[in-house]
Amino acid sequence: MRYFLHLAYDGTHYRGWQIQPGQPTVQAELDRCLTQILRRPTYCLGSGRTDTGVHASHQVAHFDAELPDTMPLDVLLYRLRRALPPDIGALRLHPVPADAHARFSAEERNYEYFVVTRPDPFRRDQALYVDRPLNIEAMNEAAGYLVGQFDFTSFSKVKGGENHYVCYCTAAAWHPAPGGWVFRIRANRFVRGMVRLVVGTLLDVGRGKMTPREFQQLLWAQRRVDASGAAPARGLFLSRVEYEDGIVPEAE
Numbered sequence: 001m002r003y004f005l006h007l008a009y010d011g012t013h014y015r016g017w018q019i020q021p022g023q024p025t026v027q028a029e030l031d032r033c034l035t036q037i038l039r040r041p042t043y044c045l046g047s048g049r050t051d052t053g054v055h056a057s058h059q060v061a062h063f064d065a066e067l068p069d070t071m072p073l074d075v076l077l078y079r080l081r082r083a084l085p086p087d088i089g090a091l092r093l094h095p096v097p098a099d100a101h102a103r104f105s106a107e108e109r110n111y112e113y114f115v116v117t118r119p120d121p122f123r124r125d126q127a128l129y130v131d132r133p134l135n136i137e138a139m140n141e142a143a144g145y146l147v148g149q150f151d152f153t154s155f156s157k158v159k160g161g162e163n164h165y166v167c168y169c170t171a172a173a174w175h176p177a178p179g180g181w182v183f184r185i186r187a188n189r190f191v192r193g194m195v196r197l198v199v200g201t202l203l204d205v206g207r208g209k210m211t212p213r214e215f216q217q218l219l220w221a222q223r224r225v226d227a228s229g230a231a232p233a234r235g236l237f238l239s240r241v242e243y244e245d246g247i248v249p250e251a252e
Contacts, residue, residue, distance in 0.1 A: 053233030
């Protein structure tokens, strides 16, 4: 039987989602706990990779397992919540069709990047502090150029290992948030490093170092060397993964 696990995590102390030898990762912790509880090797696969220090308020992973009669899903979820470290939270667990795939069945992914405009010691690892005023109107004008289908080579990590860099972005904008602003972006896929590079460049627009039109020209140029530096990982959250109808049941 295949299961989808919905989870959240604080990525501050992890080297990202994907397993890396000798390094703490979210996937490694999840596999360790599932294997311990089910008493057989169990491996999960996530909807996408998050980099070192990046968080998730909604990540989805799938795994295959034959649960014993003595362990209904609510018991497995309870035990998993107790076994996982406090910076990883198991939110929901449910069966899915055998061909459902956490990564390939996902239709859209949403990311959020948080910026605070005054020091907040309680969010030092979950938001970027910006100590100068930003031109949010210009940043939103520039962000509007991201909506549509484009080659995002200009906003991808060099040697990112992608087969192609075309993404269909359906929303991108800055919104007021407690203590500052949040940038929300939704697309069918994201290339490696894309959101942090987009945010870093939009912040340059907000600081007056680049015009919205220059931002658009940068997107069209497909030249990674022309983009600004990536925004720090600490402000970034994978915030929602959306699936085809029939895969994720309505929440109870």
